[in-house]
Amino acid sequence: MKTLITEEQIRSRVFELAERIARDTSSGTLHVLFILKGAFVFCADLIRALSSHKLDITVDYAIAKSYVGTQSTGEVKCSVDVDIKDREVLVLEDIIDTGRTIQALKEELQKMGPTSLRTVCLLDKPSRREVDMKVDYVGFEIEDRFVVGYGLDCDEKYRHLPFIAIME
Numbered sequence: 001m002k003t004l005i006t007e008e009q010i011r012s013r014v015f016e017l018a019e020r021i022a023r024d025t026s027s028g029t030l031h032v033l034f035i036l037k038g039a040f041v042f043c044a045d046l047i048r049a050l051s052s053h054k055l056d057i058t059v060d061y062a063i064a065k066s067y068v069g070t071q072s073t074g075e076v077k078c079s080v081d082v083d084i085k086d087r088e089v090l091v092l093e094d095i096i097d098t099g100r101t102i103q104a105l106k107e108e109l110q111k112m113g114p115t116s117l118r119t120v121c122l123l124d125k126p127s128r129r130e131v132d133m134k135v136d137y138v139g140f141e142i143e144d145r146f147v148v149g150y151g152l153d154c155d156e157k158y159r160h161l162p163f164i165a166i167m168e
């Protein structure tokens with residue numbers, strides 16, 4: 001396993017993302033919706049980075065799953081039981097690969113009538129994109145390598161690592 005992005009690099013990028021997200025939040029309230037499981041570490045850090053920006057923040061989760069091992073199954077299973085009507089929503093994802101997970105989830109959420117729906121991901125693999133999907137905020141663009149750590153797993157392992165590493 002080889003480190004791709006260090007703990008320190010992640011920390012400073014998360015603060016930059018928080019600043020941009022706060023600047024773009026017009027109502028002063030933000031409903032953060034993180035996608036289980038992978039995004040829980042990123043969410044914990046981002047909401048605390050947002051705390052200095054004087055927003056009213058609420059947090060909820062959605063479940064989306066498309067991967068088994070290191071392969072995308074292509075079929076996305078979403079489970080969203082949230083109240084986002086008339087709210088300014090930020091969907092938080094660990095990594096965008098084909099784009100299918102975030103697209104399927106966005107379609108579900110859009111039907112629920114949020115005031116706005118923005119997306120943030122820590123990692124983006126643009127070369128793998130299969131659907132036309134624009135993410136509002138991206139932490140790091142990476143090459144097409146399978147990565148773990150900082151919430152990301154390979155068959156449920158390595159989520160606890162504080163950095164991002166490439167599986168060899």
Ligand code: IMP
Pocket residue numbers: 038066067072093094095096097098099100101102145146147148152153154
């Ligand atoms: P997409 O639907 O193909 O965009 O896949 C997004 C989901 O696949 C993410 O939420 C991750 O759970 C998983 N995923 C994609 N690439 C990786 C990776 O390199 N490491 C770990 N999980 C990944």
Ligand code: MG
Pocket residue numbers: 036037038039064065094
């Ligand atoms: Mg995931």
